Each structure stands twice: as structure tokens, then as C-alpha cells.
Amino acid sequence: MKKWIMMAALFGCLFAGVSTVQAQEVTPDEVGYIVKVGDEAPDFEMTLTDGQKVKLSSLRGKVVMLQFTASWCGVCRKEMPFIEKDIWQKHKDNTSFALYGVDRDEPLEKVKAFAKQTKVTYPLGLDPGADIFAKYAVRNAGITRNVLIDKTGKIVMMTRLYNEEEFSALCKKIDELLK
Secondary structure, three states: OHHHHHHHHHHHHHHHHHHHOOOOOOOOOOOOEOOOOOOEOOOOEEEEOOOOEEEHHHHOOOEEEEEEEOOOOHHHHHHHHHHHHHHHHHHOOOOOEEEEEEEEOOOHHHHHHHHHHHOOOOOEEEEHHHOOHHHOEOOOOOOOEEEEEOOOOEEEEEEEOOOHHHHHHHHHHHHHHOO
């Protein structure tokens, strides 16, 4: 009898625990981000257009900028030449800096053609199914987006769309982090 009572108590504890464990709801901000400044940047691995693989966590010790983009995004096309000129060309030789465009759910050949059309030379990676994007923002939220990550892996700035003032602040923040 003691055995049955103990088993019943054990099952009761197990099931009570199961019912209280629920998926943590994440409330997106007004522009669709599900991460915030101060959060550790969600880790991922991505394949670049040249076949190399990059894992975000392996970039610790560097300032990292992620640009979420796609060929069909007009604002991305507007912003990318500025990223190329004002960020990539300025910092590409700095071993403490990394910049990756994360192309949302497009095949390799389309992403290569997109890089050629926009004349960007910074590395672009593939994001099949927008799974990397979904670690940072609501899956169906819009792009262009930039996420700036400090040397410890913490998010320090996030942008949405392109506006000159915000882009200027992003450039300034990169400069500060690289001092």
C-alpha cells in the first residue's frame, strides 16, 4: 500500500510540474524584434556564398554586425551601398570586426547575383526558411535590419529599415566599440 501511495505522489508531482511548464511567450517589440539590447545574441551557424561556414559564437572577441537582407527588399538595396562604403570598406581589414549579410530564404545563385547587382563585397550568408532571422525577429516581420553585437556577444544596437540618422548612429557605435 505504501508503494502505491508513493507512486501516486510521484506521478502527481510529475504531472503538476508538466502542467506548469509552458512555452515561454516572447512579445515582439513595435518593429518585430524578439531580442533586445543587452541580450546575448542568439547563436547560429550559416553557410556563406563561398561555401564557408560561420558560427556566431566563434566570433566572440569581435564586434559583429548582422544585416538581415533579401534581393526582393527595396530598402535593403538602398542601404547596402552605404553599408559597403561607410562600414565594410572602413573596417574590413580590422581583425576585431566582422560583418555578415544574412540573406533571408533565397537560393545560393540568387544571393550571388544579388551581391553582384548591389556591388557589395562583404560576405553574404544563406538563411534557408528564415530560421536565423526567426531567432531575432518575428519570422514574418520585415527587413532590412541590422544587429550590432559587442565583443562579449551582447546585442548593443538594432536598426530597422534605413534612415540616415539611425545609420549614422550605427556607424558611430561601431567606431566606439572598435576603439
